[in-house]
Amino acid sequence: xxxxxxxxMTEKGGLxxxxxxxxxxxGLIVSCQALEGEPLFGSETMALMASxxxxxxxxxxxxxxxxxxxxxxxxxxxxxxxLYKKQYPGAEAYITPTLREVREIWEAGADMVAFDATRLSRxxxxxxxxxxxxxxxxxxxxxxxxxxxxxxxxxxxxxxGVDAVSTTLSGYTPYSLQQEKPDVELxxxxxxxxxxxxxxxxxxxxxEQCVACLNAGAYAVVVGTAITRPQEIARRFVHAILENRQxxxxx
Numbered sequence: 001x002x003x004x005x006x007x008x009m010t011e012k013g014g015l016x017x018x019x020x021x022x023x024x025x026x027g028l029i030v031s032c033q034a035l036e037g038e039p040l041f042g043s044e045t046m047a048l049m050a051s052x053x054x055x056x057x058x059x060x061x062x063x064x065x066x067x068x069x070x071x072x073x074x075x076x077x078x079x080x081x082x083l084y085k086k087q088y089p090g091a092e093a094y095i096t097p098t099l100r101e102v103r104e105i106w107e108a109g110a111d112m113v114a115f116d117a118t119r120l121s122r123x124x125x126x127x128x129x130x131x132x133x134x135x136x137x138x139x140x141x142x143x144x145x146x147x148x149x150x151x152x153x154x155x156x157x158x159x160x161g162v163d164a165v166s167t168t169l170s171g172y173t174p175y176s177l178q179q180e181k182p183d184v185e186l187x188x189x190x191x192x193x194x195x196x197x198x199x200x201x202x203x204x205x206x207x208e209q210c211v212a213c214l215n216a217g218a219y220a221v222v223v224g225t226a227i228t229r230p231q232e233i234a235r236r237f238v239h240a241i242l243e244n245r246q247x248x249x250x251x
Contacts (some may be wrong), residue, residue, distance in 0.1 A: 017219070018143050018163045019195050020079060020111060024220040028210070029081065029199065031224030032072065039231060043071035049228045050076040052236055062222055066108035073109040081222075082110025085168065092120035095147055095168075106142060113139075114166065117146035117157045118173050124147025132160045149176035152232055154190040154198070160183030165190055166199035166222065182209050184216045205236075 017025075030053035034040040043065075050061045050072040057067070062081040063069050069082045084101035087094045093116035096102055102113055113135070117128050135142060139230035149169035157165050167190070170176050170183040178181055180203060187200045200213035201222035210221045225232045 011215065020143050021164055021197050022122070023079070024059045025197075025222050026036065026214060028057065029060040029062055029220055029222040030056075030058040030227055031222055032063040032068070032228050033062070033064045033224060036228070037126070038229070040229070043067045047071040047075035050078065054078050057177060059220065060111075062114065063110075068106045069105055069108040069110050081112040081114050082106070082108065083114040083147075090121070091123040093118065093122045098123050099129040099131075099134055102139065102142075106139055112143040112145050112163070114145040114147055114168070116166075116169070117160075118149050118169055119152050120173060129160055130157070131225070132157075132162065136161075145233040147201075149173040151186060154186070155193065157249065158193065158196045162196065164197045164199055164219070166201050168199075168222070170202050170203040172202070178201075182213060184209075184212055187213050187218050188216040191219075204241045 014110070026209065029031040032046045032049040032053065034046060043231070045154055046063065046068045053096055054076045058078060060079045060081060061072055061076060062082050063072050064082065064085050072080055082105035083096045083237060084096050084105050086097060088097060091097060095114060096105065096115035096174055105113060122131065124135035135144060144162040145164045145247040147166050148157055149172060154165045167183055167186050170186050171178050180202045182200065182202055187198055191198045197219035198217065199220050199222055200218035204210055204213065204221060204223050205226045210223065213221050
């Protein structure tokens with residue numbers, strides 16, 4: 001039995017994950033990204049990061065730009081969730097915002113396509129529903145990962161027939177929950193729908209937080225900064241030291 005998007009249905013009505021997603025269940029996905037101007041910026045470095053993540057037991061990589069995706073695919077055997085961050089005038093959504101970016105990362109070898117599925121404005125006034133429909137028409141075989149920031153956005157993305165929903169943007173839209181820790185409650189609410197695999201992502205700093213997301217129902221967990229951005233890791237240690245100076249009798 002299938003639904004209108006061609007996904008197979010279980011007897012209880014839940015979606016059976018795409019075969020590519022099945023290999024990610026209860027695993028760690030490492031986001032290997034560096035912005036221009038950061039110390040580790042560059043496709044070669046990101047490929048090495050991906051290789052290290054694979055050696056450490058990661059089940060997939062999340063990567064930005066066609067260049068990085070190509071380099072990573074040459075270095076690692078892991079499936080890649082590809083995205084392409086690009087800002088367009090008058091639009092707020094910047095994670096794979098148009099079909100041009102979708103096509104470029106797909107041609108670069110991405111196994112899955114991640115895109116902004118929030119209610120932030122999109123280029124040319126396009127709605128998320130229209131965007132998903134156009135991707136399905138252009139690349140019907142593509143595995144789609146919807147990056148959301150709220151429960152409502154996640155449920156709506158599921159209605160659109162995406163293959164997975166990720167909590168990537170919780171705290172990164174002005175109307176979503178603002179906090180320093182991961183949004184475990186959002187993970188739990190979306191997972192409770194038992195309709196589409198939910199990836200936990202965003203501000204996951206420790207193994208304990210990772211496990212908490214899995215216990216809340218996450219299909220898999222995405223960790224980026226805490227693994228692949230050493231300058232941010234160092235800042236957290238330095239901040240703790242500076243705070244301790246004010247209270248420690250030994251400093």
